[in-house]
Amino acid sequence: MSDELYPASRLGAAAAAAGKASLDALLLTPGPDLRYIAGYDAHVLERLTCLAVPAHGDPFLAVPRLELPAAKASPAGGLGIELLPWDETEDPYALVAKRLGQPAVVGLSDRMWALMVLRFRSALPDARQELASVALGPLRARKSPAEVAALREAGRAIDRVHAQVPGWLRAGRTEAQVAADIVEAIVAEGHSRADFAIVASGPNAASPHHTASDRVLRAGDAVVVDIGGTMPTGYCSDCTRTYVIGEAPADFAAYYQVLKDAQDAACTAVRPGVSAESIDAAAREPIASAGYGEYFVHRTGHGIGLETHEDPYIVSGNTEELSPGHAFSIEPGIYPGPHGARIEDIVVCTDTGVERLNLVTRDLIRVPA
Ligand code: ZN
Ligand code: ZN
Ligand code: ZN
Helix, strand or coil: CCCCCCCCCCCHHHHHHHHCCCCCEECCCHHEEEEEEEECCCCCCCCEEEEEEEEECHHHHEHHHHHHHHHHHHHHHHHCCCCCCCCCCCCCHHHHHHHCCCCEEEEECCCCCCHHHHHHHCCCCCCCEEEHHHHHHHHEEEEEEEHHHHHHHHHHHHHHHHHHHHHHHCCCCEEEHHHHHHHHHHHHHCCEEEEEEEEEEEEHHHHCCCCCCCCCCCCCEEEEEEEEEEEECCCECCCCEEEEEECCHHHHHHHHHHHHHHHHHHHHHCCCCEEEEHHHHHHHHHHHCCCCHHHHHCCCCCCCCCCCCCEEEECCCCEEECCCCEEECCCCCCCCCCCEECCCCEECEEEEEEEECCCCCCCEEEEEE
């Protein structure tokens, strides 16, 4: 049923994608690939849990015996996959290798630990190792209606957190104190966990991946607040707004408007058939023509789903055409120092254009000092 978030049809789709990518089998350890294909949100541990999906043949799930009840209770338990429990004294890599036969090429989850990659190399010495994303990336990048609904719900939840941020920004508080309030609200508004809370004030706002420090907020600070979490569905939020405490520096107000217009232009440019890199250009051109090009130092965006950063990347050189269901961020920034600004929304390419999943205002928000 296509309206389910984790439909049983993904196993067959994964096998077909593996075959098309000339992989004999996918080997998926705990992480977003395993959750996407089987709905199993398994613990990431040194003990091997691995869903093997042969291009032709029956899938099976090797699982530590002590996690067998958890695997059975998960959606994976209802998919009719054979479960292969292994005991503490067994070699699970040999178990998987024996069951697979003689694959010539295996696709490993991009997030598999090196510990497991190397042990699979020893257990399957004749198999070439590739990345599973060759097969699964295109599947995961185009969201189903149920996935779009999950991302929409995540977007609304993080919007509700941003709506509360002005109440926490005050001269005299530290970035870390504001970040602690945000982390609490991310969970209170429906996420199962907060993934990051960037609160970058004053000169720190010119550092795109500053996190939150003990710097004390002051009147006249611009504050970049970039926050996100993971919902109980597994789907992520990610949204940036820039705030000002008291009066903004004069030069800051000028480029904030340029940034806002550029972010709008890039969002408006999204529709099926245009390239990912053309969206990057739509954001970059107005910033460059206003003279701030050298201060926009990162790509315009990244795909989002079960991971905060995934395909498709909105960057020069990515000629991939956008299709309905592609979900990604549009987050241009201008960082001239001693201040900076970024505006970030998640958008989805629809049949005819674009849907924004973050609706909280993009106007510059001034909070009293
Ligand atoms: Zn980032
Ligand atoms: Zn972000
Ligand atoms: Zn982002």
